[in-house]
Amino acid sequence: MATITMNSLRERARNPWAGFVLRRAWRLLVSLAALVTAAFAMIHLIPGDPVRAVLGTTADPAVVAARRESLGLDQSLLKQYGDFVGNLLQGRLGESIGAQMPVSEIISGRLPATLQIAVPAFVLILLIAVPVGMTAAVLTKDGRRRRGELAFTGVTGFLGAVPEFLLAVGLIAAFAVAWPLFPVASRGGVGALPQFHGDDIVFCARDRGATRLYRLDAAGISASPLPAGTGVSGCSVAAKAGRAAVVVSDAARFAEVVLLDLDDWTSGQHPARLTDHMARSLPEIALHPVTEREFGIADGTAVHGMITRAADTPPGGPLLVDVHGGPHNAWAPHSDPAHLYHQELATQGWTILTLNVRASDGYGEAFYTGAVGAWGETDEQDVLQSVAALVAEGLVDPDRIALTGYSYGGYLTCWLSARTDLFAAVVPGGVLVDLKSMAGTSEEGHLIAEHEIGDPARLTELSPLSHADAVRAPTLILHGGADDTCPVGQAEQWFHALRTRGVPARLVVYPGSSHLFLLDGRPSHREDYSRRLIEWVTTHTNR
Structure with missing residues (x-):
């Protein structure tokens, strides 16, 4: 049986490929040890108490002590390091201090966020690091080397960099999750994950x-x-x-x-x-009260709504109706940090009506599916009859009513502006107006077409674009430029349809903003959205 000696290693090292493998294996082991030690130091040797930092300075000392004990942070540093390395060798990345879940499980649920870090860095290596490294490696004093050596050095340099890079990204991601730098809740969740x-x-x-x-x-x-x-x-x-x-x-x-x-x-x-x-x-700010109402619709449906208005607002003032998205979202009867124009308009003497029309979440299965196959048709009366009730009570001026909504609310805003002349101004946001084109361009288009509409023949009939001839209300369209849910082409189609028919219309596109920019986009875009909406509805409802 052949034995490995120093001489045999030297002989193998003279072979370029064998030498490359040995050198890379050694460097990888050293890099791994260094990165593991660095990761341990970042998590365990930072100034102060990591558990206290995550749970907050006001956390109960007993809770902090129990959490430290469960994580093994009350052990000696040598014991902690041994456990850390042992977990890594077994494929475990430990437990998140903040989420109290295995880090590997959190990473698997955050792969899109991790890939957002890894992919750009990997591209940078391809575009910058590899060419520079190849050039520096192959140039001799006279600046020349054979093409074969150039190619060999470049390929081996690239292949050798990949495992260390991926290892570094993995450990950085593990650290980012161990400290709750990635969000805990996922998109679309209600409140928090189970x-x-x-x-x-x-x-x-x-x-x-x-x-x-x-x-x-x-x-x-x-x-x-x-x-x-x-x-x-x-x-x-x-x-x-x-x-x-x-x-x-x-x-x-x-x-x-x-x-x-x-x-x-x-x-x-x-x-x-x-x-x-x-x-x-905001010590000087007192939010305007929200009053819950229930409106009876002619077909027997009860629609839950919320009215926001200043306590001293006299009756007979302007009304803003705001339709939520989804369509399976819902307005809540408490303060709302995403739609601050409600508070500003209430300060100016407006009444704001938010309605949980059919398809809203939280009212049972039948209500939740109440608009399936009949978007706009079944829920339009939920809006129109509720507004009619406020007009009949004398609470609002029938000539000073504005309508807005976002996402599905933008759809219903466009739909209603083509079905009635009740509204003096409309502001659809994140709109969808052509269900047929959206089915093939939106990230959710197929799901909407199949599960929300059903019959393909209904896509055109239920599209606001098919009824644009009837629109008269001045329309401000607000849309994110990077919206993959309701692509910006939907807003452009609606704007073109109104302008060519002589309807006063304006289109504002927010560069780089996604469908959810009202919740997590640039503050300047969110502020601009509210400001433009307020200016539009007040300008077109003033008498």
């Missing part, structure tokens, strides 16, 4: 527009002891500590964090409030 507390599941669901926190155990489903009128927009369960940090909103505050005792679920506890952002940041 989480375990022992054998129980803590989850969020909508009930009459508001997102509530619930618990599923052997006895069934029970609501959280959060105060009435509270909406939930985030939740992180510390299972071993028996606590949950919950982001809540109510009529007076946009978003505050409270601490809920999961082991005292039904006792009527008063959760400890950990933040007071509203009072500290």
Whole structure:
């Protein structure tokens, strides 16, 4: 049997390929050890207490101590390092300090975010690092080398860089997840993702527009002891500590964090409030009240709505009707940080009506599917008859009514502007007006066409574009330039249809903004959206 000696290694090293493999293996092992040590240092040797940093300075000391113990951070550094390396050798990246889940599970759920980091960096290596490295490696003093050596050095240099680069990206991603630098909730989630507390599941669901926190155990489903009128927009369960940090909103505050005792679920506890952002940041601001209403529609349907107006607003003023997206979204009966134009218009004497029309979430299965196959047709009366009720009460001026909506709300805004002359001004945002073209251009087009409309023959009939001849209301169209859900071509089609028919129309496209830019886009774009909407509706409803 052949044995490996220093001489045999030297002989193999004289072979270019064998030498390359040996050198790369050695460098990879050294790089791996360095990166593992660096990752350990970033997580365990930062100044201060990592658990305290993640849970916050106001966290209960007992919760912090229990979390440190569960993570093994109360052990010696040598023991922690050994456990860290052992976990890596077994393919485990440890547990997230913030999310209390295995890091590998979180990374698998965050692959799109990880790839956003990895792909641009990899492209940079291809475009910059490889050519520069090849040139530096092959040039001798006289600046010449044979083409074969040039190609060999370049290829081996590139192949050798790849594993170390991918390893570095993986460890950086693990660090970013261990410290909660990636978001906990995924797009489209209601409130927060379901989480375990022992054998129980803590989850969020909508009930009459508001997102509530619930618990599923052997006895069934029970609501959280959060105060009435509270909406939930985030939740992180510390299972071993028996606590949950919950982001809540109510009529007076946009978003505050409270601490809920999961082991005292039904006792009527008063959760400890950990933040007071509203009072500290906007001490002089008092939000206008939201009043819940229920409107009876002629076919027997009850439509839940919310009215926002200043307490001293006299009757007979202007009205803004705002339609939510989805169509399976819902307005909530508490403060709303994404649609601040509601508060500004209320300050100016407007009444704002938000309606959870058919297809809204939180009112049962039949209501949820109430507009399937009949977008616009079944829910238009939910809007028109609710507005008629406010006019009949004398609460609003019938000649000063404006309509707005985003996404599906933008669809219904365009649809209604072609079906009635009730509205003096309309502002559709994130619009869809041609269901047939959208079926092949939107990231959700096929799902909408198949599951929301159904019959392909109905796509044209239910498209606002097919009814554009009837539009008369001055229209401001607001749209994200990088919208893949409702592609910007939908807005351009509607703008062209109105302009060619002599309807006063304006199109504003926000460069680089996605479909969700009203929630997470540039602050300047979100501010501009509200400002333009306010200017448009006030200008076209003034008498």
